[in-house]
Amino acid sequence: MDNCKCCENKGYDELGAFIDALPSKKGELITVLHRAQSIFGYLPREVQEFIAERLDLPLAKVYGVVKFYSFFSMTPKGKHPISVCMGTACYVRGAEEVLTELVRQLGIPVGGVTEDGKFSLDTLRCVGACGLAPVVIVGEKVYGRVEPKKVAGILADYSDEGEVRS
Amino acid sequence: MSKMIDLTIDGRPVSVPEGSTILDAAKKLDINIPTLCHLDLEGTPMVNKGASCRICVVEVEGRRNLAPSCATPATQGMVVRSNTIRVLHARKTVLELLLSDHPKDCLLCAKSGNCELQDLAEKFGLRENRFEHGAQSTYVKDMSPAIERDMNKCIMCRRCETMCNEVQTVGALSGINRGFTSVVAPAFEMPLEESVCTFCGQCVAVCPTGALVERDYTWKVIEALADPDKVVLVQTAPAVRAALGEEFGYEPGTLVTGKMAAALRMLGFDHVFDTDFAADLTIMEEASEFLDRLTRHLEGDTSVRLPILTSCCPAWVKFFEHQYPDLLDVPSTAKSPQQMFGAIAKSFYAEKLGIPREKMVVVSIMPCLAKKYECARDEFSVDGNPDVDISITTRELGHLIKKANIDFRNLPDEDFDDPLGASTGAAVIFGTTGGVIEAAVRSAAEWATGQELSKVDFEALRGLEGCREAKIPVGDLVLHIGIAHGLGNARRLLDAVRNNEVEPFHAIEIMACPGGCVGGGGQPYHHGNMDIVAKRAKALYREDANKPIRKSHENPSIKALYEEYLGKPLGEKAHHLLHTHYFKRHKI
Missing domain, CATH: 3.40.50.1780 (Rossmann fold)
Incomplete structure (x- = not known):
């Protein structure tokens, strides 16, 4: 989501409506955090405060859950978030080298975002596509059998501002 | 009666009610299984059995893994061994791992001599640690005016979290992160002072190590x-x-x-x-304010806010400023003693x-x-x-x-100095739950009826039940009094009042700490033994009974203070010096 005020307000409206539609607010924190992250792309403090207030939960508890699960992030993602699978199968088939190449080409560390906000880089554990190992995910698109020399080509897919060439 | 379960521990038979843990059963046999994260504050919702430290593991026949005795229910015919070599090895390893990520500067620690981790190390006679070079977290100390948090000393037992969230329902603390970087912290690791913390200090009272201590002045x-x-x-x-x-x-x-x-x-x-x-002085002002509100209420003034809530506990004051910002005009405006x-x-x-x-x-x-x-x-x-x-x-x-x-x-017994050292029995019971309201009733009743009380002991207001109510006849009126101690109980009582689930009260006394001030966060560590708190309360009632004067308004030094200086209770000077106001604070 872009960071303009009207989009942000729309995001809160959407999240508020989602919370209001829940049959009960009890035990729904993780569901709500998932939805919030899909709306805003990350979970900044203001969003956590909004959730704590709407779910009538202590802010410390919301923050505790966000900090416990590595899936939840408090830093904004790039427009095209890149995740490299570091699960066992991907790892033994060279995920580490792929990751090193991505770090080199993007010029950012794992967890970082490129200066233009276009890419962010993370690792994750097993996406269940071990047959395609090693796997790299960009946004919703899954790239299988990736090798370091294929990295440049993958990044080039996004050279036209988000238009994925097929 | 609940069903009894028979089991043996270390070859000795024991029967415990269904639902008991192995630890409960061992206690019955005086077998002292070491615990660290476990804490059961009887009479409060404080039952911390996260089984996270694993120091209390025991061997159970037929079970492959060792079982944490604090969280494993006793079952019929269970055969438990609490001191086999396998158990001792496991406990030693657990302790070594805990110590590998804990500072060793016990000589400089405020908790030294009262530290449960130190006690365990002593009990085990550890002389070396195989995991000496474990990671040491490097959190910066959080210094609030009341509480110091040194998260390097946190062992993640999470007792403070249970206390803050389940007992006190304050919600200032939560476990965050994982592995070596995991600690208990306020939201966004903000300083405690900026959080919803009430500084009740009950987290300090239950912390087994020096991770949470008072700010020492x-x-x-x-x-x-x-x-x-x-x-x-x-x-x-x-x-x-x-x-x-x-x-x-x-x-x-x-x-x-x-x-x-x-x-x-x-x-x-x-x-x-x-x-x-000053407690006697508080009663002069608070009981006057109560009578004033009550009289106007009985005369049909609908703008009067009842029940009046006591305001002598600063943690309670901060709690309602955060949690009940719409009720800021309900508590008494009297300052604390x-x-x-x-x-x-x-x-x-x-x-x-x-x-x-x-x-x-x-x-x-x-x-x-x-x-x-x-x-x-x-x-x-x-x-x-x-x-x-x-x-x-x-x-x-x-x-x-x-x-x-x-x-x-x-030391010989000496007296306090005059004039600000003279007090009555009504004042000394301020230190226990129910005491403030009993002291207020003693004075308010005499003022309202113009008659001397035949008996100043109001037993109906005493006791250690978390939320209680009593009806006290005063002249033609029956006062309906509520009492809560522990902030979670305060919340339950206030929510019940707000939702009209209870008969309206005239006055409610609230103390933040379980037991009232006798169980305060600054008292000698009770290490989970709530009998100690009950004994302190009894002592205060003894002191009250032995006082020659037992009603605040009969304190000669208080009378002189009003004559010489203050004028009347709720008068202009008294209002200026002895009353305060409250502030709306953020709720989460």
């Missing part, structure tokens, strides 16, 4: 006492006299009022006064001594950590000079006396 007291230009006054809260003795080896529940006064004089305080005096004492000392008494308030230092000895925060609140100072300069806990006073080589046990 004893050295500031020593400096004030050594300053020849300062006149140093001390006031001691009611609950301190029933617990200070524990720091010197006395049985819990021993009253050491006289020895404490003698020790304070030996420490060099110029005037040894008593917060009990600590702050009334400071206000009178630095006006009336400073004038009497002919000194400016800046020359006077008021020290308070409190069973409480929130009192440190309270005396630092802006509204309790005049031109930057606080009414109460330094507040220290019962524990800190114990240290101060030891540091000064005072042989406490052989």
